[in-house]
Amino acid sequence: DGGITQSPKYLFRKEGQNVTLSCEQNLNHDAMYWYRQDPGQGLRLIYYSQIVNDFQKGDIAEGYSVSREKKESFPLTVTSAQKNPTAFYLCASRTGTTVLGNQPQHFGDGTRLSIL
Amino acid sequence: EDKVVQSPLSLVVHEGDTVTLNCSYEVTNFRSLLWYKQEKKAPTFLFMLTSSGIEKKSGRLSSILDKKELFSILNITATQTGDSAVYLCAVENAERAGGTSYGKLTFGQGTILTVHP
Numbered sequence: 001d002g003g004i005t006q007s008p009k010y011l012f013r014k015e016g017q018n019v020t021l022s023c024e025q026n027l028n029h030d031a032m033y034w035y036r037q038d039p040g041q042g043l044r045l046i047y048y049s050q051i052v053n054d055f056q057k058g059d060i061a062e063g064y065s066v067s068r069e070k071k072e073s074f075p076l077t078v079t080s081a082q083k084n085p086t087a088f089y090l091c092a093s094r095t096g097t098t099v100l101g102n103q104p105q106h107f108g109d110g111t112r113l114s115i116l
Numbered sequence: 117e118d119k120v121v122q123s124p125l126s127l128v129v130h131e132g133d134t135v136t137l138n139c140s141y142e143v144t145n146f147r148s149l150l151w152y153k154q155e156k157k158a159p160t161f162l163f164m165l166t167s168s169g170i171e172k173k174s175g176r177l178s179s180i181l182d183k184k185e186l187f188s189i190l191n192i193t194a195t196q197t198g199d200s201a202v203y204l205c206a207v208e209n210a211e212r213a214g215g216t217s218y219g220k221l222t223f224g225q226g227t228i229l230t231v232h233p
Contacts (some may be wrong), residue, residue, distance in 0.1 A: 042204060042223035043206075090159070107160075
């Protein structure tokens with residue numbers, strides 16, 4: 001089945017440790033996005049990528065890094081510089097606006113990151 | 117800076133009630149407004165609105181956009197316990213790369229809807 005797969009579902013980080021969250025999609029979508037969701041708040045954009053080997057910072061990029069070496073994959077690294085990483089992380093993707101018209105973003109099931 | 121404000125932040129109703137969720141926005145380069153439903157995990161897409169005054173409908177859910185007053189509403193009639201969720205509103209900023217739009221989304225805080233039997 002086509003979709004967006006995030007792994008792991010739950011992740012625990014020790015102080016000073018970098019951790020990487022995986023996001024894979026088999027929808028042939030060009031654009032991919034990472035969001036952070038905190039309790040009582042909406043989603044905030046961390047990074048997004050329009051094409052392979054290119055990505056842009058979102059509204060809260062500090063303490064995070066990404067790569068886009070393949071169209072299907074957009075991993076997010078939460079570095080030790082991110083002092084408050086406990087949150088729910090959501091990955092999304094969408095196709096560009098072409099002959100199909102404007103298309104919505106579709107989301108994976110998320111990864112919950114906690115500090116040990 | 118793009119901004120989206122949803123109201124109310126939470127709502128508790130009984131099955132069979134009708135609810136109206138509100139979303140107001142400010143965006144520099146508006147392309148579309150989207151509604152999503154989030155239960156425990158992934159937000160699922162409900163509606164995308166681009167034109168004023170045209171109602172979109174799916175079963176008991178409907179939504180409309182007012183681009184002059186910069187708001188949208190989501191209506192749910194004859195609510196059921198399965199409608200309990202967080203409803204998210206987002207606006208798309210139409211950034212363009214060549215001839216293709218990869219618009220950034222700005223989300224509101226969400227409305228938590230609880231439907232009691």
